[in-house]
Amino acid sequence: xxxxxxxxxxxxxPGMLLVAGVVAFLWLASRAxxxxxRYIGYLEASVLLWAVGMLAALWVLRTFxxxxxxxxxxxxxxxxxxxxxxxxxxxxxxxxxxxxxxVPEDVRKRFPEAKWARAVKKDCPLETxxxxxxxxGVRIVCIQPDAQLRGELLRRLSAR
Numbered sequence: 001x002x003x004x005x006x007x008x009x010x011x012x013x014p015g016m017l018l019v020a021g022v023v024a025f026l027w028l029a030s031r032a033x034x035x036x037x038r039y040i041g042y043l044e045a046s047v048l049l050w051a052v053g054m055l056a057a058l059w060v061l062r063t064f065x066x067x068x069x070x071x072x073x074x075x076x077x078x079x080x081x082x083x084x085x086x087x088x089x090x091x092x093x094x095x096x097x098x099x100x101x102x103v104p105e106d107v108r109k110r111f112p113e114a115k116w117a118r119a120v121k122k123d124c125p126l127e128t129x130x131x132x133x134x135x136x137g138v139r140i141v142c143i144q145p146d147a148q149l150r151g152e153l154l155r156r157l158s159a160r
Contacts, residue, residue, distance in 0.1 A: 003149045004082060005124050006067035018064070022056055029053075068119040070143050072152060077131070079119045079143065091117050093141050097133050101157050104130040104142055114138040129153070 010018055029052045037045035067082040068090075077093040100107050107130040108114070117139055120128055126144040131153075133139055145153060 001072040001149055001152055003070045003146055004067055005070070005119075005121050005126070005144050006082065007062070007064050007121055007123065010064055018060070022060060026053055026056060063123075067121065068143070070119070070145060070149060072149065072156075075156065077141075077143075077153070079117070079141065081119075090119060091141060093131060093133055094135075095131075095153075095156055097135055098131050098157055099134045099138065100132040101153075102130065104128050104140070106130075107132050107140055111138045111140060114140045116140050116142065118142045120144050131157075 030049055033045040033049050033052075040048075061083075065084055069080040069082055069087055071078040071080070075095045077095060078089070079091040079093065080087040081090050082088075100110050111132050114132060115137070120142050121144065124144050126146060128142050129145055129150060130140050130142045133141060
């Protein structure tokens with residue numbers, strides 16, 4: 001069973017407007033930092049411009065390009081990051097090692113020292129589901145499954 005959670009997709013005119021908006025933002029940042037360079041120095045203004053450009057690229061990537069794939073195979077949940085159409089492995093969750101599952105806040109209360117692995121999109125309307133897995137320490141994996149995947153996960157977790 002496979003589910004993909006993606007960000008907003010822009011193609012055609014909205015996509016071109018986004019690119020034009022990012023270019024205009026970077027041009028304005030370049031102009032503003034160019035005026036500031038006499039006060040803060042050329043090197044500092046250049047580094048700030050690069051930082052602003054990287055933050056703009058990261059925002060576009062996380063909002064419009066990046067997504068997640070949840071794949072349920074047997075007693076394992078495999079999480080992958082999606083960059084456009086390409087998937088990159090992120091995490092493998094053995095369901096037989098699950099210590100707790102449910103709402104992230106409740107799971108966090110049981111394991112406050114656990115490390116987090118989040119495969120969620122902020123603008124996705126699906127509820128977040130957390131699984132605490134024991135291995136070398138405890139890690140909490142957060143996903144946003146649809147009703148079908150959530151039901152299958154709960155069935156497999158309850159049956160173990």
